[in-house]
Amino acid sequence: MESGNLELQYFLSGITKGSIYAVVAIGFNLIYSATGVLNFAQGEFVMLGGMVAVTLARFVPLPVALAGAVVIVALVGCLLEILFFRRLQRHSILHLVIITIGLSIVLQEIALHLWDEKVRSLPYFTGNEISTLKFLGAAISPQVLWVLATVAVIVVLLHIFLKYTLPGRAMRAGSSNPSAAMLAGINIANMRTLAFGLSAAIGALAGCVISPITMTHYEMGAPLAIKGFAAAIVGGLGNPMAAVLGGLMVGVLEAYSVSRLPAAYSDVTVFAVLLLVLFVRPHGFWGRPGGESVREH
Amino acid sequence: MKKTYLLAAGICALGSQCLTQNIHAAAGGExxxxxxxxxxxxxxxxxxxxxxxxxxxxxxxxxxxxxxxxxxxxxxxxxxxxxxxxxxxxxxxxxxxxxxxxxxxxxxxxxxxxxxxxxxxxxxxxxxxxxxxxxxxxxxxxxxxxxxKDSQAVTWIYRTMKDKGLRKIAVVSSNDGFGAAGKKQLEEMAPAEGIEILANEVYDKQATDLTDILTKIKGTRGVQAIVNWSIVPAQSIVAKNMRQLGMEMPLFQSHGFGNRKYVEQAGVAAEGTLFPAGRLLVVDELPDSHPQKALLxxxxxxxxxxxxxxxxxxxxxxxxxxxxxxxxxxxxxxxxxxxxxxxxxxxxxxxxxxxxxxxxxxxxxxxxxxxxxxxxxxxxxxxxxxx
Missing domain, CATH: 3.40.50.2300 (Response regulator)
Known part of the structure; x- marks a missing residue:
């Protein structure tokens, strides 16, 4: 292979990983923007989405299974908010963040008991395990394009939802100034539930589209959540587009690190750069202080 | 004072233990x-x-x-x-x-x-x-x-390579105990078996995609085969990513590949994968005269x-x-x-x-x-x- 194409191949490999982080990072962002909580159970929504879809796909066609998984996991998200966060409004954000870590462990255990410890995956949406798209001598799995397309659709829909629809505006109002929003007749609690449900839905959809690439098992959530979190931070919390760019950056950075250093150092490189970014731009590349970009969208 | 108590407690504990043991022995049918x-x-x-x-x-x-x-x-x-x-x-x-x-x-x-x-x-x-x-x-x-033993698996892999005329290889392994142990054996035994390891990479066991590492191996001149030492899901991901990158060289896996589920996960990408394993997985192919056949x-x-x-x-x-x-x-x-x-x-x-x-x-x-x-x-x- 020509060396120029090798570079391109590394880049495409970075995009593959980055698209996975990006789609996880978007979910992080939404809950953060709407409630100020960093939801570390976001990775578990991704895992649940994949698990439910794999199970449903045995009985119904793939698109129906995906839709089913998204709806079911969204309901789980709403339920979690109603059961836990609604009752704990008076507690500090830090408490709520720690609760999400607890929830993530509980969801993992529940998945272990509902399903089992085995690794499973959805079929590739187009082609199979070995089909690739050739691009100037470098190759990329068609599934990566599905992931990127999903990311694009989610970002556009989120933008429209937050900016042009009444519930979306209410959600932003509720997070930027809760008391004023309440005076204006917005039910803040319901808005938070909606935010959790939406994030869970986004996570579930992510879990479905990445399943053929990463495969799905009950423990996949936590490492994805950490990388997705890093992506959201690098991009700037509170802005879905920034999360996507952050995710792609983290992915490409990893691939670049592998190309120059032993592969074992790729995480070190990523987190070293993450720290650097936080020193120089504490709010990430495209974020604003306090992660307010969505709120003031 | 305190010591006496402790001593007394200890003696009591010992005594009760002897007692229960005696009872057990007497019961016989325990x-x-x-x-x-x-x-x-x-x-x-x-x-x-x-x-x-x-x-x-x-x-x-x-x-x-x-x-x-x-x-x-x-x-x-x-x-x-x-x-x-x-x-x-x-x-x-x-x-x-x-x-x-x-x-x-x-x-x-x-x-x-x-x-x-x-x-x-x-x-x-x-x-x-x-x-x-x-x-x-x-x-x-x-x-x-x-x-x-790991070393027996490595011996099988290296001998099969030599049979196929493959001498220059790349080793990829996961960063857990299983991957580390396999990597060590592969490195130690390579010189004696006349195998040269040209690339040697370790990846995170939770990795979601390994095309970057495989790209590196693809760019390494002279590699004739890859040995992967890891468990699921990485061992399926390696197989898939190799084929996606159009790499046709043989893939050897460890004896940790011994479950048909993993083959299903890698789909057609698993075709042709070579790995050493016990005969349990191929019991149907064994002749009836094989000593293990009936038990397996x-x-x-x-x-x-x-x-x-x-x-x-x-x-x-x-x-x-x-x-x-x-x-x-x-x-x-x-x-x-x-x-x-x-x-x-x-x-x-x-x-x-x-x-x-x-x-x-x-x-x-x-x-x-x-x-x-x-x-x-x-x-x-x-x-x-x-x-």
Whole structure:
């Protein structure tokens, strides 16, 4: 292979990983923007989405299974908010963040008991395990394009939802100034539930589209959540587009690190750069202080 | 004053313990306790879950047939979740509180090494279901294991490579205990077998995509084959990513590939993958005259009928472990640990799932190179590799 194409191949490999982080990072962002909580159970929504879809796909066609998984996991998200966060409004954000870590462990255990410890995956949406798209001598799995397309659709829909629809505006109002929003007749609690449900839905959809690439098992959530979190931070919390760019950056950075250093150092490189970014731009590349970009969208 | 109390308490405890032991001895029909530590959940659950199922099945059958020498055998099972710390505390429990005759497991090499010295000191028989060489080398008097050694797997891989005329290879492994142990063996044995390792990369065991590492290998001049040493899901991801990158060189996997589920996960990308494994996976291909045929076929049938899932070599290691302990117990005549230990060392020609065991005071694995077979994936199924 020509060396120029090798570079391109590394880049495409970075995009593959980055698209996975990006789609996880978007979910992080939404809950953060709407409630100020960093939801570390976001990775578990991704895992649940994949698990439910794999199970449903045995009985119904793939698109129906995906839709089913998204709806079911969204309901789980709403339920979690109603059961836990609604009752704990008076507690500090830090408490709520720690609760999400607890929830993530509980969801993992529940998945272990509902399903089992085995690794499973959805079929590739187009082609199979070995089909690739050739691009100037470098190759990329068609599934990566599905992931990127999903990311694009989610970002556009989120933008429209937050900016042009009444519930979306209410959600932003509720997070930027809760008391004023309440005076204006917005039910803040319901808005938070909606935010959790939406994030869970986004996570579930992510879990479905990445399943053929990463495969799905009950423990996949936590490492994805950490990388997705890093992506959201690098991009700037509170802005879905920034999360996507952050995710792609983290992915490409990893691939670049592998190309120059032993592969074992790729995480070190990523987190070293993450720290650097936080020193120089504490709010990430495209974020604003306090992660307010969505709120003031 | 305080000391006297302690002393008194100690004497009472001792006394009560003697008492209970006497009662047990008098009862005679007490079940013989055998302990098991498996990682039924957690990252090594792909090992522990089939091991636990296998041992339960084995025990039920044994007790239904009247137990050993007229006594029932009871299983005391502990789930370590793959954590060495838990394995240590469970081992202590089994030794001090449950006073089991022997411990089978743990599932992973890391856990086994943590309790090797503990079992040896307490003269507790340990029959591990993990593969690493260090478990039985140096030999500890009370510690045995049933899977084939890592070094035997590596020998098979390197010999197959030489047969195919492949001498320059790339090694990729995961950053867990299993990957690290395999990597070490591959590196150490390469020079003697005339194999040159041109690229050697370690990746995160939770990796979601490995095209970057494989791109690096693709860009390394002269690599003729890849050896991957990891467990799911990475071992399926490697296979898929290689084919996606259009790499046609042969892929060798470790003996950790021994479950048909992994082939399903990698789909058509798994075709042609080569890996050493016991004969359990290809029992249908064995001639009826093969010494293991009857046992393998029976175990496979029982397991798959009971649990409605494919049999794996890992469950087989637990089958062998419980077989070794119960067989030695039969020969020893009574559940006396020292006698049972001696009986294990004298087991010869014992047919198990991994091979035919011939233990000796210097060999606590009891398996030789012939216990492996080189397998490949053909039309989504395991098949014996023929040149």
């Amino acid at each position: 079940p013989i306790k055998i302990g098991a530590i498996f990682s039924v959940t957690g990252p090594a659950s792909f090992l522990g879950a089939p091991e636990e199922k296998t041992v339960r099945m084995f025990m039920d059958k044994l007790n239904a047939a009247g137990g050993i020498n007229g006594r029932r055998v009871a299983l005391v099972l502990k789930d370590s979740g793959g954590s060495p710390e838990k394995a240590v505390s469970f081992a202590k429990q089994l030794i001090e509180e449950e006073k089991v005759l022997a411990i089978i497991g743990p599932s992973t090499s890391g856990e086994t090494m943590q309790i090797k010295a503990l079992c040896e000191e307490n003269e507790m028989i340990l029959v591990s279901c993990a593969a690493a060489e260090v478990i039985v080398n140096p030999v500890a008097r009370y510690v045995f294991k049933t899977p084939q 076929a029976a175990y496979k049938k029982d397991y798959e009928e009971t649990y409605k899932e494919d049999v794996s070599t890992f469950g087989g290691h637990a089958y062998d472990a419980i077989l070794v302990v119960t067989e030695a117990l039969k020969r020893a005549g009574r559940p006396d640990r020292a006698r049972v230990r001696d009986a294990i060392e004298n087991l010869k020609g014992l047919v198990g799932t991994a091979g035919v065991f011939n233990f000796s005071p210097t060999d606590h694995t009891g398996l030789d190179l012939t216990s492996f077979e080189m397998l490949t994936v053909k039309d989504g199924k395991f098949a014996i590799y023929r040149k």
